[in-house]
Amino acid sequence: MVPDDLLLETRDLTKDFGGFLAVKHVDLRVRRGAIHALIGPNGAGKTTVFNLLTRFLSPTSGSIWFEGRDITRARPAQVARQGVVRSFQISAVFPSLTALENIRVALQRARGGTFRFWRSDRVLEGLDGRALSLLADVGLEDQRDVAAVELPYGQKRALELATTLALEPSLLLLDEPTQGMGHEDVGRVAELIRRAAAGRTVLMVEHNLPVVAGLCDTITVLQRGSILAEGSYAEVSRDPRVLEAYIGAQA
Amino acid sequence: MTVRARAVLGYGLLVGIGLAAPFLVYPVFAMNVLCLALFASAFNLLLGYAGLLSFGHAAFLGAAAYAAGYVTREWGLPTEAGLLAGVAVGAGLGLGFGALAIRRSGIYFAMITLGFAQLVYFLAIEIPWTGGEDGFQGIPRGKLLGVLNLDRPLVMYYFVYAIFLAAFWLIQRTIASPFGHVLRAIRENEPRALSLGYEVSRYKLTAFVLSAALSGLAGALRAFVNQFAALPDLYWHTSGNVVLMTLLGGMGTVTGPSVGALLVGVLENYLAGLGSWVTVITGTVFVLCVLSFRRGIVGEVRALVKRSF
């Protein structure tokens, strides 16, 4: 059985893309309450692991356990409703909806009753208070009526994070939340993640090592689909294999 | 709020034109336009709001027309039951087609729906009671609630018009409902909607069945208007025509499909003397429209209004 402090576990997780093993025998363990980083060079298989965990892809072999339950065969939407909510490497908003409406899409799901096509949308106005406070948390309260497509990149990512948090996930999966951001935005988003992590567990893919060092308590290094090393930042960053594989590949 | 105000304006305009129509043009022509407008609006619910391009909507329109005709002419059921039969056949076919088609997207989705619709077309040719090339004729209009004689043109017209308004209201309501919001989110970013925990395929299927059921209503209504159901209703031309009407008027706008249906209806009716040139002219108008205003007529007007205020 899964020990109690483990929120998420993969056993021998493998993904074969027509002969190419993108993920090889990965045993990943994410402790409850951790901010856990998944790092590795480009093409290491990080996003593929996320796609497997959220059931956007089916593993070739191995299993996935969340809260002690086997979710290897669950549907993506089921996994999300159990509390595993992801963000995407490329920012994922609903472009022509306003910032407020973006958040409401998430709040509405938690509220239910979304198949009642004969209902007036006035029932949604009851969600506005909560939506606004989520927007305010990420500094977007003045953008509430701006279409997401018109927001600058950093704000799009902030909106995406706020939408994800609207679901109050117990496990937050963030795929490169600071990618493509300027220095200031990186600091802001890191701070947001730190605050969001209170009371929940975070697994994040991140290339920005100072962010990883500052935020994460456990780091798993992936290389060519396999786990190369695992431990605290201090441990991992001293590991010669990691230096060679990861830092070397970055330079 | 402005969205609602604009919807009210569009609604007001439609109601006005609709009330006066039978005094300005032939009632049968006006009724046919209303049926097509309803058909296009139902189609737009799927294309414009769920982002699904079906190329098989003729099946729902046509099969419902035959069903409505059959239960009234052969079984002697009242007109209301004929309409219900049309809706049921549309919904049932929609459920069947939809359950299989929504697993695919884009061109594959369109091709699967087209394939199913062609299947229904060939079935209609084979089944004896449909009347084959002659069509299913002599459908009685009947009496509304057993009293109002629908053979009288004006009575029939206002009956059709009332049903059109009710269905149009339901579509508009659906678009604005919490369900409609989810549909739009799925259209905008399907993986994201999935990652938020929405069972995307169930929403798509619901939208598909709704659209098919309302297309069935349009088909049944038209069968009573023209008092026959015929093979062309089921042919892929009809599926193409509804795409054309929707794009012309403006997909993803509430009133656009009705405007598109009116335009196509007028072109086909008043140019009927030109024979097969009508197709060429409609096609040319369509190409010109798509090239010069991609958002469709209503879409362009809306953008213009937005820009100038």
Ligand SMILES: Nc1ncnc2c1ncn2[C@@H]1O[C@H](COP(=O)(O)OP(=O)(O)OP(=O)(O)O)[C@@H](O)[C@H]1O
């Ligand atoms: N659907 C797919 N079909 C085939 N190969 C794939 C597919 N998805 C990913 N791959 C391959 O699997 C490998 C791992 O890709 P993945 O996107 O998981 O890497 P990553 O670690 O997220 O990289 P990056 O840092 O660039 O985001 C890559 O070589 C990629 O080309």
Ligand SMILES: [Mg+2]
């Ligand atoms: Mg990646």
